[in-house]
Structure formats: structure tokens, C-alpha cells
Amino acid sequence: MSEAIAVMDIDDDNGNNEDEKSVEGKNVASPADAPDGKAIPWVEKFRPKSLADVAAHRDIVDTIDKLTSENRLPHLLLYGPPGTGKTSTILAVARKLYGTNYHNMILELNASDDRGIDVVRQQIQDFASTQSFSFGAKASVKLVLLDEADAMTKDAQFALRRVIEKYTKNTRFALICNHVNKIIPALQSRCTRFRFAPLDTFHVTERLRYVIEAERLDVTESGLAALVRLCTGDMRKALNILQSTHMASQHITEEAVYLCTGNPLPKDIDQISFWLLNEPFSDSFKRIYEIKTRKGLALVDIVREVTLFVFKIKMPSDVRVQLVNDLADIEYRMSFGCNDKLQLGSLISSFTRARSALIAAAQ
Ligand SMILES: Nc1ncnc2c1ncn2[C@@H]1O[C@H](COP(=O)(O)OP(=O)(O)OP(=O)(O)O)[C@@H](O)[C@H]1O
Numbered sequence: 001m002s003e004a005i006a007v008m009d010i011d012d013d014n015g016n017n018e019d020e021k022s023v024e025g026k027n028v029a030s031p032a033d034a035p036d037g038k039a040i041p042w043v044e045k046f047r048p049k050s051l052a053d054v055a056a057h058r059d060i061v062d063t064i065d066k067l068t069s070e071n072r073l074p075h076l077l078l079y080g081p082p083g084t085g086k087t088s089t090i091l092a093v094a095r096k097l098y099g100t101n102y103h104n105m106i107l108e109l110n111a112s113d114d115r116g117i118d119v120v121r122q123q124i125q126d127f128a129s130t131q132s133f134s135f136g137a138k139a140s141v142k143l144v145l146l147d148e149a150d151a152m153t154k155d156a157q158f159a160l161r162r163v164i165e166k167y168t169k170n171t172r173f174a175l176i177c178n179h180v181n182k183i184i185p186a187l188q189s190r191c192t193r194f195r196f197a198p199l200d201t202f203h204v205t206e207r208l209r210y211v212i213e214a215e216r217l218d219v220t221e222s223g224l225a226a227l228v229r230l231c232t233g234d235m236r237k238a239l240n241i242l243q244s245t246h247m248a249s250q251h252i253t254e255e256a257v258y259l260c261t262g263n264p265l266p267k268d269i270d271q272i273s274f275w276l277l278n279e280p281f282s283d284s285f286k287r288i289y290e291i292k293t294r295k296g297l298a299l300v301d302i303v304r305e306v307t308l309f310v311f312k313i314k315m316p317s318d319v320r321v322q323l324v325n326d327l328a329d330i331e332y333r334m335s336f337g338c339n340d341k342l343q344l345g346s347l348i349s350s351f352t353r354a355r356s357a358l359i360a361a362a363q
């Protein structure tokens with residue numbers, strides 16, 4: 001068994017120099033740091049540094065925190081939709097176990113690395129089978145972090161089964177993925193599973209308020225509500241929209257947020273839905289086409305938003321079923337890049353038919 005010595009690296013290259021930043025005046029003169037504060041995207045700048053910073057998922061994070069503190073960490077499988085804090089949680093665990101120089105103590109492989117069966121056999125096995133000396137680390141176990149594990153080939157996953165078992169004594173594996181059904185059952189059963197659900201409105205709002213305060217932004221309440229609505233529980237998306245809207249306009253309002261993302265404003269959707277439900281075919285076509293061109297809206301966004309509107313209004317269920325089915329067909333065809341004008345015609349036709357059905361039902 002060979003021995004690997006983890007060398008302390010004072011130059012933490014992942015922008016994790018926050019610890020030094022607190023030393024007053026120390027990096028004011030540092031030319032490398034000055035532009036950094038602005039250049040770093042907010043998703044990275046505000047990536048939770050510790051487990052306590054991770055918003056939502058309190059029960060999961062507390063459990064992992066407790067297990068980490070007691071040095072009883074099991075193999076982990078974290079899964080859930082993008083931007084919910086899976087990678088951040090594991091990096092916080094690594095930081096807690098090994099301090100800020102955790103990069104030397106973990107083997108981190110993600111989808112951008114080759115993770116075929118050879119890598120599992122060679123690199124992971126080499127890392128897992130060596131002993132590390134760490135200075136100041138609180139844990140004796142090493143961590144193999146397999147991010148985006150659902151992109152690993154089946155063969156590599158099969159090879160990993162035995163590796164996990166063989167090196168359990170001194171190595172913990174953390175698998176992270178979006179689609180848990182792409183991880184073979186045998187691997188799932190070797191890990192403790194935690195599902196990271198999309199963040200709820202409360203936690204997204206709270207985290208956004210924190211960033212808004214830290215960056216001293218001027219955001220209206222309706223602007224904040226629009227950010228929360230558009231991100232659909234994806235914190236990364238929320239921060240990205242916030243940052244790009246901030247670059248486009250100093251004053252962040254609901255309108256600015258919608259304009260920046262290119263999403264149709266709720267009032268535009270109300271207007272379009274009104275035309276669809278009340279105007280004759282040709283007028284509807286003309287008006288929607290005009291607003292679509294003037295505001296640069298994508299038909300697929302209109303269809304998606306109008307569908308939500310259809311769910312909200314009152315109508316007999318058979319009419320609704322037919323209409324939603326038609327809208328789904330349009331959306332499907334749009335994904336192949338069909339002609340916009342024709343699909344817009346199809347959208348209006350679907351509503352015309354629904355209107356006839358409504359009139360027939362009323363008689
Ligand atoms: N629970 C959370 N609390 C605070 N910030 C979060 C949370 N989830 C995500 N973020 C923000 O979003 C960014 C991306 O999060 P992270 O990389 O952890 O997502 P992920 O779940 O690994 O997503 P993916 O599946 O796409 O890899 C973080 O840098 C952080 O700024």
C-alpha cells in the first residue's frame with residue numbers, strides 16, 4: 001500500500017479566499033483580489049460556505065451535520081433537481097472535515113472528467129487505497145465525490161460497487177445526481193439517500209433578501225416576487241436572474257425581471273388570454289402576432305403561460321381536457337422548431353374550438 005501525503009496548499013484556487021478577506025486591510029492592496037469581487041458570478045460568491053448557510057432542507061442538513069461531527073458519515077447519495085444545494089452541501093461537509101484546504105483531501109470527479117470504467121479501476125481505486133496525512137483535518141476518512149453521477153456509464157457504476165465495499169474503512173463516497181433512477185440499485189443500496197426538493201418560496205425569498213442586502217441592491221417587493229416565481233425552486237437560476245437584471249437596470253422591478261429573462265409579463269398573458277377567449281380568429285391573430293413581435297416574446301413561453309391560465313379559469317372538464325391536449329401538441333411541435341405563424345394559428349384554432357364547445361355546453 002503506497003502512501004499519499006496531502007500537501008497543504010496556501011493558494012486556494014476556487015475563490016475561497018473569504019477567510020483571509022476578514023483580515024482588515026490585508027488584501028486591499030492585492031491586485032488579484034480587487035476585480036474578483038465583481039467578476040465572480042453571484043452563484044459562486046454566495047455559495048454556502050458552511051452547512052449552516054445552506055437554505056432549506058434543514059432536516060437533511062442537520063442529519064448530515066450531526067453525522068459529520070460524530071465522524072460517522074455514511075456513503076451518501078444526494079439527488080434532486082438542479083440548483084437546490086447538493087454540491088454546496090457536500091463541499092460544506094468537506095470543508096468541515098478537512099478545513100479550507102479540503103481540495104487536497106478529496107477526489108472530486110464530475111461529468112466533465114472521464115469516468116469510464118478505467119477511471120473507477122485506476123484513479124478512484126488508487127485514491128481510495130492510499131492513506132492520507134492531513135494537517136489539522138478532523139477526520140481520518142477520505143472523501144470521493146462523484147458529482148453528476150447519473151452521467152456515469154453502467155459499467156463504471158458496476159465497477160464502483162466492489163470498490164465502495166472494499167475501501168469503506170477509510171473512504172466515504174458521495175454520489176450526487178439529478179435523476180436517481182439512473183443510478184443502479186446496487187449502488188443506491190450502499191448509500192444513504194437524501195432528496196433535495198426544489199426550494200420553497202419562503203427559503204428562496206429569504207436567501208435572495210440576504211444577497212440583496214449584501215450587494216445593496218434596489219429591489220421592489222413585486223420584483224422579488226417575480227424572481228421567486230420565475231426560478232421555480234432553483235436557487236442558482238434565481239441568483240443568475242437577479243445578477244443579470246442588476247446588470248441591465250439599477251432598479252429591479254417586476255417588469256425589469258421579466259424583460260431581462262424574456263418571459264411574457266403576467267399582464268401581457270392576461271391580455272393575450274382575453275383575446276384568445278373573446279376576439280374573432282383574424283383579430284386575435286393580428287393582435288397576438290403584433291405584441292409577440294413588438295415585445296420579442298417566444299411563442300413557446302406564451303403557450304406555457306396560457307396553459308397555466310387555462311388551469312385557473314372555470315370551464316367544463318371535457319372542454320379543458322381537449323384544450324390542454326391541444327396546447328400540449330403545440331408545445332410538442334414547437335420543440336421541433338415548427339413554423340411560428342402556423343403554430344400561432346393552431347393556438348387560436350384550439351381556443352376557437354373550445355369556445356364553440358363552451359357555447360354548445362351552455363345551451
Ligand atoms: N439550499 C441552498 N442554499 C443556499 N444557496 C443555494 C442553495 N441551493 C443552491 N444555492 C445556490 O445555487 C448555487 C448552485 O448550487 P449547487 O451547486 O449546490 O446546486 P446543485 O444542487 O448541485 O445543482 P446541480 O444538480 O445543477 O449540480 C450555489 O452556488 C448557491 O449559490
Ligand SMILES: [Mg+2]
Pocket residue numbers: 086087088147148176
Ligand atoms: Mg451540483
